[in-house]
Amino acid sequence: xxxxxxxxxxxxxxxxxxxxxxxxxxxxxxxxxxxxxxxxxxxxxxxxxxxxxxxxxxxxxxxxxxxxxxxxxxxxxxxxxxxxxxxxxxxxxxxxxxxxxxxxxxxxxxxxxxxxxxxxxxxxxxxxxxxxxxxxxxxxxxxxxxxxxxxxxxxxxxxxxxxxxxxxxxxxxxxxxxxxxxxxxxxxxxxxxxxxxxxxxxxxxxxxxxxxxxxxxxxxxxxxxxxxxxxxxxxxxxxxxxxxxxxxxxxxxxxxxxxxxxxxxxxxxxxxxxxxxxxxxxxxxxxxxxxxxxxxxxxxxxxxxxxxxxxxxxxxxxxxxxxxxxxxxxxxxxxxxxxxxxxxxxxxxxx
Numbered sequence: 001x002x003x004x005x006x007x008x009x010x011x012x013x014x015x016x017x018x019x020x021x022x023x024x025x026x027x028x029x030x031x032x033x034x035x036x037x038x039x040x041x042x043x044x045x046x047x048x049x050x051x052x053x054x055x056x057x058x059x060x061x062x063x064x065x066x067x068x069x070x071x072x073x074x075x076x077x078x079x080x081x082x083x084x085x086x087x088x089x090x091x092x093x094x095x096x097x098x099x100x101x102x103x104x105x106x107x108x109x110x111x112x113x114x115x116x117x118x119x120x121x122x123x124x125x126x127x128x129x130x131x132x133x134x135x136x137x138x139x140x141x142x143x144x145x146x147x148x149x150x151x152x153x154x155x156x157x158x159x160x161x162x163x164x165x166x167x168x169x170x171x172x173x174x175x176x177x178x179x180x181x182x183x184x185x186x187x188x189x190x191x192x193x194x195x196x197x198x199x200x201x202x203x204x205x206x207x208x209x210x211x212x213x214x215x216x217x218x219x220x221x222x223x224x225x226x227x228x229x230x231x232x233x234x235x236x237x238x239x240x241x242x243x244x245x246x247x248x249x250x251x252x253x254x255x256x257x258x259x260x261x262x263x264x265x266x267x268x269x270x271x272x273x274x275x276x277x278x279x280x281x282x283x284x285x286x287x288x289x290x291x292x293x294x295x296x297x298x299x300x301x302x303x304x305x306x307x308x309x310x311x312x313x314x315x316x317x318x319x320x321x322x323x324x325x326x327x328x329x330x331x332x333x334x335x336x337x338x339x340x341x342x343x344x345x346x347x348x349x350x351x
Contacts, residue, residue, distance in 0.1 A: 018164055018165030019161075021161050021162070021165075026084045026085065027081075027084055028161075028162045029158060029159065029162075030149055030153055030158075030159040030162045031080055031081075031084070031162070033149055033159075034077065034080065034102070034146060034149045034150070035077055035080070035081065037142050037145045037146050037149065038073055038074065038077040038142075038146065040138075040142055041070065041073070041138075041139055041142040041143065041146075042070060042074060044135055044138050044139060044142070045058065045059050045060065045066070045069070045070045045135070045139065046058050046060065047133070047135045048133055048135065049062065049116065049132065049133055049135050049136055050120075050131040050132060050133060051131065051133070056131075056133065058135075059135075065112070068108050068109060068112050069109050069112050069113060069139070070109065070139075072105040072108065072109065073102075073105045073106055073109050073143070073146060075105070076098075076101055076102035076105040076106070077102070079093070079098045079101065079102070080098055080099075080102060083098055092172060094172075094174065095172040095173075095174030095175040096175075099150065099163075102146075102150045103147070103150040103151045106143055106146030106147045106149075106150050106151075107147055107150075107151065109139075109143045109146070110140065110143040110144055110146075110147055113136060113139045113140045113143055114140060116132055116136050117132055117136055117137070117140065120132035120136070184308070185308075185343075187304065187307075187308040187343065188328070188329065188343070189306070190306060190326070190329065190341060290324055290325075292321060292322060292323045292324075293322055293325075293350055293351060294319040294320070294321060294322070294350070294351030295314075295319065295320050295321075295322045295330065295332075295348045295349065295350055295351065296316060296319050296320070296348070296349040296351065297314055297315065297316060297320070297342075297344075297347070297348055297349075298316055298347045298348075298349075299315065299316060300313055300314075300315040300316075301313065301314055301315070301342060301344050303320075303332050303334075303340035303341065303342050304340055304341055304343070305340055305341070306341070311334075311338055311339075311340040312334050312338060312340060314332065314342070319351055320332050320342075321333045321335075322342075323339070328343070328345060329341050329342065329343055329345070330342040330345055330348070
């Protein structure tokens with residue numbers, strides 16, 4: 001059994017539990033009374049609302065006052081009739097049901113007709129003239145009757161049956177319960193230090209691939225460690241020569257005091273100069289963090305820009321290209337070239 005057939009059977013069961021509703025043709029008693037009230041108000045609205053009978057303007061010729069005084073209630077009654085004649089037609093106006101829209105329409109119209117009477121009393125107090133005619137009083141009474149038949153009808157026994165046993169339906173999204181507002185997460189600012197793109201040579205890599213000093217290169221690439229080693233070596237070489245000069249020709253041991261600087265660090269310094277690849281190992285650990293890799297997140301996550309605005313989303317259905325791993329933040333590149341930051345790196349599968 002499909003969901004539609006199941007819902008239909010549930011609605012029929014609920015309707016069977018309620019007593020039958022009788023009316024006039026396809027209309028209920030409340031709807032017939034509401035249509036009759038509107039019909040009288042619609043006919044009366046063509047008579048003058050101010051001045052002597054037959055001389056003043058009607059509400060239809062007083063600017064756009066007719067829109068809310070009689071126009072909107074007319075639309076509400078038309079929708080109520082259309083709902084009975086075409087059940088699959090218009091079901092709501094915006095986020096309001098047809099009965100809710102009718103309640104609003106007759107309530108607003110009642111307030112506007114009362115406003116006309118209120119202004120007439122103000123004119124009577126100032127100029128001793130009461131401009132409102134009998135039309136305004138009749139319209140106020142009829143619109144109040146419309147409010148009773150729409151707003152208060154569910155509480156009046158003769159009309160309450162029209163609202164009982166109705167099938168349940170999903171509310172419009174604008175009429176549903178609001179979602180809770182979550183606090184915005186704190187976003188760590190990215191490191192402003194410029195970082196090399198994946199595949200770019202690091203300073204340590206440049207030092208490793210450059211020609212060693214003294215190997216024939218006119219402008220060798222030298223690191224700070226090599227320069228320091230050269231300075232240390234130049235201070236040791238004279239000491240070694242000095243020890244060699246103080247050795248007697250006959251091979252007897254020298255009585256000179258040994259130098260305070262051992263030659264062993266000098267040899268280590270020369271080895272450091274001759275083998276520049278020894279400087280690559282500490283840099284390789286750093287450069288490994290800049291290697292691009294593929295990542296797969298367990299659920300949909302936002303990739304944001306530097307100020308925390310979402311740029312795009314990545315999910316468990318496709319691999320994402322991470323161009324830089326900053327520890328707790330991944331720098332992700334979209335397939336269209338956009339770059340953002342993924343702050344939630346938990347549970348990420350590396351490819």
